[in-house]
Amino acid sequence: xxxxxxxxxxxxxxxxxxxxxxxxxxxxxxxxxxxxxxxxxxxxxxxxxxxxxxxxxxxxxxxxxxxxxxxxxxxxxxxxxxxxxxxxxxxxxxxxxxxxxxxxxxxxxxxxxxxxxxxxxxxxxxxxxxxxxxxxxxxxxxxxxxxxxxxxxxxxxxxxxxxxxxxxxxxxxxxxxxxxxxxxxxxxxxxxxxxxxxxxxxxxxxxxxxxxxxxxxxxxxxxxxxxxxxxxxxxxxxxxxxxxxxxxxxxxxxxxxxxxxxxxxxxxx
Numbered sequence: 490x491x492x493x494x495x496x497x498x499x500x501x502x503x504x505x506x507x508x509x510x511x512x513x514x515x516x517x518x519x520x521x522x523x524x525x526x527x528x529x530x531x532x533x534x535x536x537x538x539x540x541x542x543x544x545x546x547x548x549x550x551x552x553x554x555x556x557x558x559x560x561x562x563x564x565x566x567x568x569x570x571x572x573x574x575x576x577x578x579x580x581x582x583x584x585x586x587x588x589x590x591x592x593x594x595x596x597x598x599x600x601x602x603x604x605x606x607x608x609x610x611x612x613x614x615x616x617x618x619x620x621x622x623x624x625x626x627x628x629x630x631x632x633x634x635x636x637x638x639x640x641x642x643x644x645x646x647x648x649x650x651x652x653x654x655x656x657x658x659x660x661x662x663x664x665x666x667x668x669x670x671x672x673x674x675x676x677x678x679x680x681x682x683x684x685x686x687x688x689x690x691x692x693x694x695x696x697x698x699x700x701x702x703x704x705x706x707x708x709x710x711x712x713x714x715x716x717x718x719x720x721x722x723x724x725x726x727x728x729x730x731x732x733x734x735x736x737x738x739x740x741x742x743x744x745x746x747x748x749x750x751x752x753x754x755x756x757x758x
Contacts, residue, residue, distance in 0.1 A: 516557075633672055638679050641681060644718075662685065
């Protein structure tokens with residue numbers, strides 16, 4: 490594809506995207522297909538040579554679109570908002586064009602510095618005090634796992650990474666039953682163990698009860714465990730003010746972590 494062809498198809502795609510967003514309600518919210526139906530429409534072997542973009546886009550409309558659940562639909566109320574506003578779509582077009590790999594400051598200084606600044610804006614908008622910092626993760630599950638690993642290392646004096654979990658004291662993590670099951674999955678992956686995840690009761694507003702949290706921390710410390718982390722849930726069915734549970738966590742020498750939560754579900758085996 491030369492750049493003139495790229496320009497032509499780009500204009501056509503943007504026109505289609507604008508029409509889609511403007512009239513998304515004409516689609517059914519959920520895909521009206523049976524399991525395996527979309528796969529049956531696709532060739533069993535990869536193509537040996539490229540196809541015209543017109544043919545690829547026709548395949549998309551005919552074979553792919555019927556199997557899409559439309560997260561932008563005004564009657565879609567599951568999970569969480571999909572957050573694909575027109576400005577964000579245009580921003581993704583720019584980032585895809587740059588194709589920057591932003592794993593280090595040296596690989597793209599602007600990306601690192603913009604991320605730092607924008608996350609500080611988020612801190613201010615959510616009312617968190619100065620001293621809170623963060624980085625963008627690929628998912629809420631990944632963010633929870635990173636927080637758990639960091640809390641585990643801080644609680645064990647960084648011995649778990651250096652010498653293995655057997656050389657460090659057993660830690661405990663605290664959350665509520667309203668938190669997404671990714672928390673329990675992260676506790677397992679981090680080697681802490683789901684037996685040491687304490688699910689603290691909530692009040693009528695689904696906020697974690699600070700007194701119950703403090704009692705659980707005190708009991709664990711008396712049993713020789715190290716209180717490492719409180720995972721707070723912000724949004725959706727389960728929410729808990731992170732400042733309240735953060736005070737309890739800091740009073741016990743632990744770490745407070747927060748996550749945006751979808752409705753709770755069972756942890757995978």
